[in-house]
Amino acid sequence: MADTALMPIAGLVDPVPVARDVTARADGRIDLIGLARPRIAELLAATGLDAKQARLRARQVFHWLYHRGVTDFAAMTDIAKTMRPWLTERFVIGRPEVVEAQHSTDGTRKWLLRTDDGHDFEMVFIPDETRGTLCVSSQVGCTLNCTFCHTGTMRLVRNLTPGEIVGQVMLARDELGEWPKGSMAGFAADEGDEDEPGYTSDGRLLTNIVMMGMGEPLYNFDHVRDALKLVMDGDGLGLSKRRITLSTSGVVPMMARCGEEIGVNLAVSLHAVSKEVRDEIVPINRKYGIEQLLDACAAYPGASNARRITFEYVMLDGINDRDEDARELVRLIRAYDLPAKVNLIPFNPWPGAPYRCSSPARIRRFSEIVFEAGISAPVRSPRGRDIEAACGQLKTAAEKQSRAERDRAMPAGA
Ligand code: SAH
Numbered sequence: 451m452a453d454t455a456l457m458p459i460a461g462l463v464d465p466v467p468v469a470r471d472v473t474a475r476a477d478g479r480i481d482l483i484g485l486a487r488p489r490i491a492e493l494l495a496a497t498g499l500d501a502k503q504a505r506l507r508a509r510q511v512f513h514w515l516y517h518r519g520v521t522d523f524a525a526m527t528d529i530a531k532t533m534r535p536w537l538t539e540r541f542v543i544g545r546p547e548v549v550e551a552q553h554s555t556d557g558t559r560k561w562l563l564r565t566d567d568g569h570d571f572e573m574v575f576i577p578d579e580t581r582g583t584l585c586v587s588s589q590v591g592c593t594l595n596c597t598f599c600h601t602g603t604m605r606l607v608r609n610l611t612p613g614e615i616v617g618q619v620m621l622a623r624d625e626l627g628e629w630p631k632g633s634m635a636g637f638a639a640d641e642g643d644e645d646e647p648g649y650t651s652d653g654r655l656l657t658n659i660v661m662m663g664m665g666e667p668l669y670n671f672d673h674v675r676d677a678l679k680l681v682m683d684g685d686g687l688g689l690s691k692r693r694i695t696l697s698t699s700g701v702v703p704m705m706a707r708c709g710e711e712i713g714v715n716l717a718v719s720l721h722a723v724s725k726e727v728r729d730e731i732v733p734i735n736r737k738y739g740i741e742q743l744l745d746a747c748a749a750y751p752g753a754s755n756a757r758r759i760t761f762e763y764v765m766l767d768g769i770n771d772r773d774e775d776a777r778e779l780v781r782l783i784r785a786y787d788l789p790a791k792v793n794l795i796p797f798n799p800w801p802g803a804p805y806r807c808s809s810p811a812r813i814r815r816f817s818e819i820v821f822e823a824g825i826s827a828p829v830r831s832p833r834g835r836d837i838e839a840a841c842g843q844l845k846t847a848a849e850k851q852s853r854a855e856r857d858r859a860m861p862a863g864a
């Protein structure tokens with residue numbers, strides 16, 4: 451992308467180019483996806499509409515963009531027929547480019563996507579009986595270097611823009627064919643537990659979002675917040691904050707703002723209970739230690755017994771999976787009085803990974819110890835193994851297979 455600005459990103463790297471929120475395309479048109487109402491109104495005003503007209507049109511356009519998912523101004527039926535070509539000349543309604551789409555035998559779907567400036571990233575859709583979860587990326591690569599994570603071995607290329615983040619959700623709705631024809635009333639209702647939705651999935655619909663794709667969302671805070679606001683807006687994508695979970699490796703100084711300004715559920719990649727082991731496998735621990743992290747969890751705005759914090763714990767053979775680790779995990783959760791659930795994730799191996807997954811019996815025993823202490827500790831079942839679709843494992847397959855190989859493997863005309 452030619453039109454980028456240097457912006458420092460917290461982390462272990464030098465400043466990298468980050469695309470601005472509004473970047474005109476080569477043909478001079480501006481992509482509206484990722485922009486909020488006031489910004490759309492500003493752009494309309496800049497092209498000559500008076501302020502009142504601009505605000506009104508911005509509200510209409512916003513509804514069509516995010517609530518109805520149209521990609522063509524011609525479909526905006528409540529906007530004057532003469533104005534629609536005027537909009538088309540100046541603006542576009544974009545989506546991330548799909549490089550490749552894969553469908554697992556278990557219903558999981560994975561898309562390899564590409565930004566306008568040619569960087570690849572991924573999103574995954576995981577349906578089950580009660581919900582359909584979209585795993586969304588926040589960065590291309592990651593500045594952190596968790597030793598068990600394949601994304602951690604990649605250089606950070608850049609933060610994704612709000613448009614590229616919300617664009618993933620919009621693209622998923624396109625691909626699943628589920629933009630509402632009419633009202634989504636009831637869907638965004640904020641009452642009740644996320645596990646007892648007023649709106650149930652038939653195993654296909656996108657009902658939940660997890661920020662667990664590539665990248666550390668709290669190192670791209672502003673863009674993630676702006677994108678999720680569009681997702682949560684009742685006249686936007688209309689998904690309740692209770693159906694959205696943001697996963698962090700432990701960027702302690704940003705956690706309170708995450709609760710206050712975004713208000714979504716929090717998941718924390720704990721993965722170890724001692725300084726020694728966590729320093730090694732989740733190196734951000736050297737900066738923000740376990741005590742600081744758990745203090746921030748205890749203070750997380752909005753956490754309660756109805757909205758628990760999820761502690762993710764990857765099961766690594768001989769590293770963090772002993773009975774005493776499980777008991778220490780229970781002790782910590784109690785000591786900090788945390789409304790918590792534990793998500794045990796079988797390690798998903800990648801080529802050259804320095805770990806093995808714990809045995810099923812070990813994982814079961816670990817889960818029992820936590821569960822017997824009254825803390826929910828389900829083992830996340832691997833999904834989409836045949837297409838290497840697990841969250842935290844994104845882009846692996848694409849990296850292994852060079853572009854040329856992929857092109858050769860594509861059926862003619864695909
Ligand atoms: N950067 C954020 C969110 C993305 S990773 C974070 O670290 O929380 C989403 C989850 O997948 C994290 O808990 C991460 O630790 C986990 N993960 C990464 N690589 C994995 C692997 N190879 N096997 C199992 N889980 C993995």
Ligand code: SF4
Pocket residue numbers: 592593594595596599600601602603663664665666699719842
């Ligand atoms: Fe980055 Fe999360 Fe992977 Fe760690 S686990 S390297 S924070 S994406």
